[in-house]
Amino acid sequence: MGIFNFSQDLGIDLGTANTLVFTKGKGIVVREPSVVAKNTQTGEIEAVGSEARNMIGRTPGNISVIRPMKDGVIADYETTAVMMKYYMKQAMKKRSFFAKKPYVMICVPSGITMVEERAVIDATKQAGASDAFPIAEPFAAAIGAGLPVWEPTGSMIVDIGGGTTEVAVISLGGVVTSESIRLAGDKMDDSIINFIRKHYSLLIGERSAESVKMDLGAARQANSDEEMDIRGRDLLTGLPKTITITANEISTSLDETVDAIVNAVKTTLEKTPPELAADIMDRGIVLSGGGALLKNLDQVVSDETKIPVFVAENPLESVAIGTGKSLEYIQQFRSSPNVSSRPLN
Numbered sequence: 001m002g003i004f005n006f007s008q009d010l011g012i013d014l015g016t017a018n019t020l021v022f023t024k025g026k027g028i029v030v031r032e033p034s035v036v037a038k039n040t041q042t043g044e045i046e047a048v049g050s051e052a053r054n055m056i057g058r059t060p061g062n063i064s065v066i067r068p069m070k071d072g073v074i075a076d077y078e079t080t081a082v083m084m085k086y087y088m089k090q091a092m093k094k095r096s097f098f099a100k101k102p103y104v105m106i107c108v109p110s111g112i113t114m115v116e117e118r119a120v121i122d123a124t125k126q127a128g129a130s131d132a133f134p135i136a137e138p139f140a141a142a143i144g145a146g147l148p149v150w151e152p153t154g155s156m157i158v159d160i161g162g163g164t165t166e167v168a169v170i171s172l173g174g175v176v177t178s179e180s181i182r183l184a185g186d187k188m189d190d191s192i193i194n195f196i197r198k199h200y201s202l203l204i205g206e207r208s209a210e211s212v213k214m215d216l217g218a219a220r221q222a223n224s225d226e227e228m229d230i231r232g233r234d235l236l237t238g239l240p241k242t243i244t245i246t247a248n249e250i251s252t253s254l255d256e257t258v259d260a261i262v263n264a265v266k267t268t269l270e271k272t273p274p275e276l277a278a279d280i281m282d283r284g285i286v287l288s289g290g291g292a293l294l295k296n297l298d299q300v301v302s303d304e305t306k307i308p309v310f311v312a313e314n315p316l317e318s319v320a321i322g323t324g325k326s327l328e329y330i331q332q333f334r335s336s337p338n339v340s341s342r343p344l345n
Helices: 077-091 114-126 137-144 185-200 206-216 247-253 255-270 274-283 297-305 318-335
Strands: 010-014 018-023 027-033 036-039 045-048 063-066 103-108 131-136 155-160 165-171 174-181 227-234 240-246 285-288 309-311
Touching (some): 010 077, 010 318, 018 077, 027 077, 027 318, 036 077, 045 077, 103 114, 103 137, 103 318, 114 131, 137 165, 137 285, 137 318, 155 255, 165 255, 165 274, 174 255, 185 240, 185 247, 185 255, 206 227, 206 240, 206 247, 240 247, 247 255, 255 297, 297 309
Parallel strands (some): 010 103, 103 131, 155 285, 285 309
Antiparallel strands (some): 010 018, 018 027, 036 045, 036 063, 165 174, 227 240
């Protein structure tokens, strides 16, 4: 590995909702939505990232806006490779002319199958990586959140992304027990859309649902007088319409996803060896990912488990930071290449 290449190694958090790229020595240099706009007639890529996201629900018939990642895994292989190539190119803008292709550490869900993991590695290589090494998402999140993952002590992380919620207990540089469910931020958005359609016969888009979740969303009853106006299409008349929705209604619509996250935490705790469970009682549970920002979620998980719960200092970037930091341990990942078959220590 040449000196020019050394500084260009990348850590990529290839998320369902957002893609973040970390370069050695610089930190996070790319932070864009995992969205691609494609011309269905010519097959050409029209836009990637924020530009493509702004087109959601606003495109003519010949342009399709695709989210190539679904539930944390690749749903559209070719488009994912194109998107990654674009982001890697952005991250390496000032790359030396003599630099080799970068080594890439890439994040994958802990519940991923060997076939899905292979697809991520192949797409990364197709996008221009010299070699790609997968790292389990909760492990990366724990490193990024500053947990002592290499020490003989139990750390529990709950990473709530767009497509998946990953719960893991980590000790001695390995995942001891984990639970991966394909219910997270996107499911919350869908629940809001379905709730408003059912109770108000109003159809709203993904972006409206996301802004409602961020402004009014809370785990369990919010006990808040907050409300906001939302616009959509009346399903009875077909005309645009505005309604006023309350925080309590939104929190009710999110109950199913919140319950699923709490159950995943409980299931993981039930499988945890007693010594590590004692450590977690002392140290608490850490929440990361965009879903960690949902109001009251830390309180709900704490009430249900009777364990202190903290939100990571930088929840949206924990996975990307951890993936980038793990570049220092690239030899260990080289010797045990598959997340799904990696030994515990």
